[in-house]
Amino acid sequence: MARPQQRLAANAAGPFYVDRTCIDCGTCWQFDPAHFAPTGRTSHVWAQPQGEGEIRAALLALQACPVAAIGTARELLAQSPADGFPALITSLPEGEVHYGGWASRKSFGASSWLITRRQADGRHDNVLIDSPRWSGALARRIEALGGVRRILLSHRDDVADHGAWAQRFGAERWIHAADADAAPDAEHRIEGLEPVALEDDLLVLPVPGHTAGSVAVLFAGQVLFSGDHLWWGVEPPGVVASRRYCWWNWQEQVRSVQRLLDLDVRWLLPGHGRWHHFAPGEWRRELEATLARVGARVGAREDRGGEP
Ligand code: SF4
Incomplete structure (x- = not known):
């Protein structure tokens, strides 16, 4: 589970973040390039999602992350779609x-x-x-x-x-x-x-x-x-x-x-x-x-x- 204390400095201010455990696999920015991007050796949130559709996409990127390196606020996590994938x-x-x-x-x-x-x-x-x-x-x-x-x-x-x-x-x-x-x-x-x-x-x-x-x-x-x-x-x-x-x-x-x-x-x-x-x-x-x-x-x- 992502930890706010390990939040990377490159993340845009706001509820979604990538933490230090990111392995730079690219899953998040391949799926949701509107909000996630590569940094170098990790990835980061370059733009915070706005509105229901964008938040859903970011929550699915979070779900797809293989090492749970993406975090967000508890109330947003509670909205994670159960039917997003496939x-x-x-x-x-x-x-x-x-x-x-x-x-x-x-x-x-x-x-x-x-x-x-x-x-x-x-x-x-x-x-x-x-x-x-x-x-x-x-x-x-x-x-x-x-x-x-x-x-x-x-x-x-x-x-x-x-x-x-x-x-x-x-x-x-x-x-x-x-x-x-x-x-x-x-x-x-x-x-x-x-x-x-x-x-x-x-x-x-x-x-x-x-x-x-x-x-x-x-x-x-x-x-x-x-x-x-x-x-x-x-x-x-x-x-x-x-x-x-x-x-x-x-x-x-x-x-x-x-x-x-x-x-x-x-x-x-x-x-x-x-x-x-x-x-x-x-x-x-x-x-x-x-x-x-x-x-x-x-x-x-x-x-x-x-x-x-
Ligand atoms: S999906 Fe997770 S591990 Fe992969 S680049 Fe994004 S944050 Fe890093």
């Missing part, structure tokens, strides 16, 4: 896409996502991408949305409480074989580099690089759940493939980015970093710009004698 991101003919909230410290606050949809016979056919932290309140909300049939794990870092979610809903889990030691109980392994179609509109795309077993998930041909392979950055704006946060093989990660060029992604929903909505055709232009940026850096490093 939070709807977009509604498509194929199904609805939600942000899971309730980030886990085990995955350094990584985002999880829920696709809700029905099969032709009307049965729920929901898919959880990566794992939020276990929460009975969230489980009740997900149950009301039809539960979870499949859990797709993007890579070894973001598996968090997958076992508890799988058990609660009787869901089957998928993970790439190269990261499978992080979730040894997972029922299914993805092998190699070839895309795997779980359904016509649900494609698992191996994207090794960040880790050996990283995968992205493409839903409805336009929503890309990218794990830590790619995310949207704001300074400068654009799709980010990060060498700094590449834990396995940077050249492989760049090749994995190249294999995504021919998609027409409209929603990029990552594990870390901001999510983004693209106009038709914008994805390719943005990804080419990303490749140009990282290509320059790769060349520069090789000129200096190769890998660090």
Whole structure:
């Protein structure tokens, strides 16, 4: 629980604050950039929420924080929404896409996502991408949305409480074989580099690089759940493939980015970093710009004698 005595000096004056226990995971400012922002090694409240809607958003950021580093007045805490997560991101003919909230410290606050949809016979056919932290309140909300049939794990870092979610809903889990030691109980392994179609509109795309077993998930041909392979950055704006946060093989990660060029992604929903909505055709232009940026850096490093 956040402590007022540990309130960071960078916070704007007012009831909401971030305290010293912040691990700078980014969850709060990705979800509620109108009130939270990065400071450097922590985050802070840069503007106090005003009015019911803004206070609700800040209370949900508080709920999502994986280490309870956000605090506020007791009377505002009492207004915490019980139905805030999963939070709807977009509604498509194929199904609805939600942000899971309730980030886990085990995955350094990584985002999880829920696709809700029905099969032709009307049965729920929901898919959880990566794992939020276990929460009975969230489980009740997900149950009301039809539960979870499949859990797709993007890579070894973001598996968090997958076992508890799988058990609660009787869901089957998928993970790439190269990261499978992080979730040894997972029922299914993805092998190699070839895309795997779980359904016509649900494609698992191996994207090794960040880790050996990283995968992205493409839903409805336009929503890309990218794990830590790619995310949207704001300074400068654009799709980010990060060498700094590449834990396995940077050249492989760049090749994995190249294999995504021919998609027409409209929603990029990552594990870390901001999510983004693209106009038709914008994805390719943005990804080419990303490749140009990282290509320059790769060349520069090789000129200096190769890998660090
Ligand atoms: S969600 Fe919590 S831990 Fe993460 S950046 Fe915000 S305050 Fe810090």
